[in-house]
Amino acid sequence: MGVFNSCCIIDDDEFFSISSKSILQHQNFSDNILYYSGGQEALDGLIGLLVENITLPDVIFLDLNMPNRDGWSFLEEFEELPEDKIGHIHIYITSSFISPAYMEKAKNYKLVKDYIVKPLTKEAIKRIIEVNS
Incomplete structure (x- = not known):
């Protein structure tokens, strides 16, 4: 049994997603791993889960640089969802950009x-497991 019931990877880089899923499985991180290749697809999929009254993932790994809807835009809209539906979620931005400005913006x-x-x-x-156990 995983540490978390479910987690989600939102990233347009297929290699990153596959390698991350493998690491998560080997670390017994989560029983269920969702994957979305873009911010809009993720937003639509997660809202769809809410409509079906399915609990959203405990952890989301979010890339910032994606086509159609980037990670920042995803965050803006996602955080407007009802607090009782998203308050339990821990989002970890996963980015190849080592940007102090991005790191500071993420704190908002x-x-x-x-x-x-x-x-x-x-x-x-x-x-992540240690902090949340």
Whole structure:
């Protein structure tokens, strides 16, 4: 049984998503791993889960640089959803940009817990588990 019931990867980089899913599975991170290749697809999918009265993932790994709807735009709209439906979620920004400005901006979002520079590593996963256990 995983540490979390479910988690979600939102990233247009298929290699990152596949390698991250493998690390998450090996670390027994989550029983269920959702994947969306873009911000709009993720927003539509997660709102669809809410409509079906399905609990949203406990953890979301969110890329910032994606076509159609980037991570910032996703966050803006996602944080407007009802608090009782999203308040339990921990969002970790996963980006290849080592940007102090981005890291500072991420702190403005209540659900964002940390900014992780890609790739997602076993050590980063262990830290997330430790912080949330």
